[in-house]
Amino acid sequence: MADTELVPTVIADNAHIIYRIHGSIGPHQSSPLSSFKRLVTRQKSTAVREVHAVKGASFVAYKGEAIGLIGTNGSGKSTLLRAIAGLLPVESGGAIYASGQPSLLGVNAALMNDLSGERNVTLGCLAMGMTPAEVKDKVADIIDFSGINERGDFSSLPMRTYSSGMGARLRFAIAAAKKHDVLLIDEALATGDAKFRKRSEQRVRDLRAEAGTVFLVSHSEQSIRDTCERSIWLEGGVIKADGPTDDVMKEYETFVKK
Numbered sequence: 001m002a003d004t005e006l007v008p009t010v011i012a013d014n015a016h017i018i019y020r021i022h023g024s025i026g027p028h029q030s031s032p033l034s035s036f037k038r039l040v041t042r043q044k045s046t047a048v049r050e051v052h053a054v055k056g057a058s059f060v061a062y063k064g065e066a067i068g069l070i071g072t073n074g075s076g077k078s079t080l081l082r083a084i085a086g087l088l089p090v091e092s093g094g095a096i097y098a099s100g101q102p103s104l105l106g107v108n109a110a111l112m113n114d115l116s117g118e119r120n121v122t123l124g125c126l127a128m129g130m131t132p133a134e135v136k137d138k139v140a141d142i143i144d145f146s147g148i149n150e151r152g153d154f155s156s157l158p159m160r161t162y163s164s165g166m167g168a169r170l171r172f173a174i175a176a177a178k179k180h181d182v183l184l185i186d187e188a189l190a191t192g193d194a195k196f197r198k199r200s201e202q203r204v205r206d207l208r209a210e211a212g213t214v215f216l217v218s219h220s221e222q223s224i225r226d227t228c229e230r231s232i233w234l235e236g237g238v239i240k241a242d243g244p245t246d247d248v249m250k251e252y253e254t255f256v257k258k
């Protein structure tokens, strides 16, 4: 990165993300009678519980960077990723700006369970904006990369017959078949076996080299160390550290060992 111009791809400026859970009221207020009373009197339920998941996150990500997001369970990593993808709103007073359309690749990425793996590859590629001709070119490579056919012809079977690891591998293979300005990966690499993990980590490095920015949420320290030169540590929704992965990991490890 040193001799290239730094081009920002994602800017988070004092981003606060709050989940509002409507109707999460106490036991007395949730009875059918009290609901009926509210209906008759046209009173709105005032009970909205808030979860302040990300608290004032600020950072700048640049082209060509792979950034690991680490932190204990519930620290806000997936929430931040979803906000970068534009799937969650940022509270007023702060903002997240991103170049292009960031793509979120999560273990929950939508594929159709009743369709075969191959059909899902075609649909996924079309949904990412490839032309039918490009898709035709890529289907075999994507299935190869996913390795779902390593134990027989699974690509022609419905996705509901796949193990969760196989599904995750196929989702990753589809998303990684395209160049992304900003690719957001949520634990997708963790579900594969060691061989697939190696292959996908290489693909993340390639995507990065193609001048995109990759964010990787993972509980696997090894995955983060192997793919990301920079890491951001979130704890309780607050960025505790942001810098070279080795340094941030050291601080994080000291924290979790306490």
Ligand SMILES: Nc1ncnc2c1ncn2[C@@H]1O[C@H](COP(=O)(O)OP(=O)(O)OP(=O)(O)O)[C@@H](O)[C@H]1O
Residues within 6 Å of the ligand: 019, 020, 021, 051, 052, 053, 071, 072, 073, 074, 075, 076, 077, 078, 079, 080
């Ligand atoms: N849909 C939701 N509605 C309400 N609260 C939520 C929702 N999703 C997450 N949260 C809350 O937001 C906080 C951050 O959750 P998030 O999933 O971002 O953490 P995480 O760091 O990705 O956790 P993990 O490592 O366990 O995947 C948690 O307190 C969680 O309970």
